[in-house]
Amino acid sequence: MxxxxxxxxxxxxxxxxxxxxxxxxxxxxxxxxxxxxxxxxxxxxxxxxxxxxxxxxxxxxxxxxxxxxxxxxxxxxxxxxxxxxMWVEWRRMERPGLKRAQESRLPLYQRTRRFRSYSSWLVPGMIQTPSYTEAALRAIQRRRGLADDVSEAVAARRERQRLLYEGEESVLRSGVGGAEVMAEQLDHLKAVGSLPQVSLGVVPMAPDRDRWPAEGFWIFDVAQVNVELISGYLTITQPREVAAYAQAFAELAELAVHGASARALIDKARDSLG
Incomplete structure (x- = not known):
C-alpha cells in the first residue's frame, strides 16, 4: 500500500x-x-x-x-x-451518472433520525425546489462532462427531502438558475421552514461575527459527517471528529435567526431579485 x-x-x-x-x-x-x-x-x-x-x-x-x-x-x-x-473523487462517484450518485446516498438518509446540515454556498439539497436542483446538477453535469441523466438525478434527490437544516444568508443570494428559479426557491424555503419537523435557521451576514463560515457539512445522527469539497466527497466517522462538527454546528446555530427573523431575511433576498 x-x-x-x-x-x-x-x-x-x-x-x-x-x-x-x-x-x-x-x-x-x-x-x-x-x-x-x-x-x-x-x-x-x-x-x-x-x-x-x-x-x-x-x-x-x-x-x-x-x-x-x-x-x-x-x-x-x-x-x-x-x-x-473517507475520500471519493467526484469522477469515481459520478462515473455511472448523477442519478446513481444520488441514489447511493439514499439508505444513509433513510436510517438517519436527526439530520443537521450547514451550507454557506448552496441551499441544502434536501430543501431545494426541483428547478433549483436541476440548475445546480446541470451545471455539474456540464462542467464535469458527464452523461446527461440530470432529470433522473433530480427525481432521486427528491426522495430524501425532509428533516432539519441550517444555512448562511449568502445562500439566499447565490443566484443559482437565475432570478425566477431563486424566487421559487426562496418561497419554498419559507414554506419548508414552517413545517414542525424542520428547524430552518439563517446566519445573518455581519461585520463583527467571531465564528467564521465553514465548508458545507451534513451530520447524520452522531455516526457520520459528509463534506463536499471541490475535488471529492469526504466521509468522517471518527467520533471525536464527528463531535467537532457537531460543536461547530451548535456554534453556527447560535448565530442563526429563526422564525419571523429568518423569514424577513428570505423576503429581503427575494425583493432584491426585482
Whole structure:
C-alpha cells in the first residue's frame, strides 16, 4: 500500500498504522512479540505497522487486547472505517451518472433520525425546489462532462427531502438558475421552514461575527459527517471528529435567526431579485 503525499485516504491509513505501532511500543512489545501473542506471522504485524496492509476490524480488536488498551478499540475501528471510505473523487462517484450518485446516498438518509446540515454556498439539497436542483446538477453535469441523466438525478434527490437544516444568508443570494428559479426557491424555503419537523435557521451576514463560515457539512445522527469539497466527497466517522462538527454546528446555530427573523431575511433576498 504505497503512500501518496497527495492522498488524504492514504495519510489516514498511515496515521492509523502509526497509532497501532505506538500502542505496541507503549505496551513494551516488539512487532515479533505482538505477532506471536496475536497468533500471526511476523510479516503481518510488520505490514500493518508500516501501512503496507490495512488491518481488519477484528485485527484491531486483537491488537488492542494484546496491548491492554481495549478502551481504544472502537475509536481505532472508526479510524479504519474513515480511512476506507473517507475520500471519493467526484469522477469515481459520478462515473455511472448523477442519478446513481444520488441514489447511493439514499439508505444513509433513510436510517438517519436527526439530520443537521450547514451550507454557506448552496441551499441544502434536501430543501431545494426541483428547478433549483436541476440548475445546480446541470451545471455539474456540464462542467464535469458527464452523461446527461440530470432529470433522473433530480427525481432521486427528491426522495430524501425532509428533516432539519441550517444555512448562511449568502445562500439566499447565490443566484443559482437565475432570478425566477431563486424566487421559487426562496418561497419554498419559507414554506419548508414552517413545517414542525424542520428547524430552518439563517446566519445573518455581519461585520463583527467571531465564528467564521465553514465548508458545507451534513451530520447524520452522531455516526457520520459528509463534506463536499471541490475535488471529492469526504466521509468522517471518527467520533471525536464527528463531535467537532457537531460543536461547530451548535456554534453556527447560535448565530442563526429563526422564525419571523429568518423569514424577513428570505423576503429581503427575494425583493432584491426585482
Amino acid at each position: 504505497a503512500i501518496s503525499a497527495s492522498s488524504s485516504a492514504q495519510r489516514a491509513r498511515q496515521a492509523l498504522a502509526d497509532r497501532l505501532a505506538e500502542l505496541c511500543r507503549d505496551a513494551g512489545l516488539t512487532g515479533a512479540d505482538l505477532a506471536g501473542r496475536c497468533g500471526w506471522s511476523r510479516s503481518k504485524s510488520s505490514r500493518i505497522m508500516n501501512a503496507r496492509t490495512a488491518p481488519s476490524a477484528e485485527d484491531i480488536r486483537v491488537w488492542c487486547e494484546v496491548c491492554g488498551v481495549q478502551d481504544q478499540t472502537e475509536d481505532l475501528i472508526a479510524s479504519l472505517r474513515t480511512a476506507e471510505g
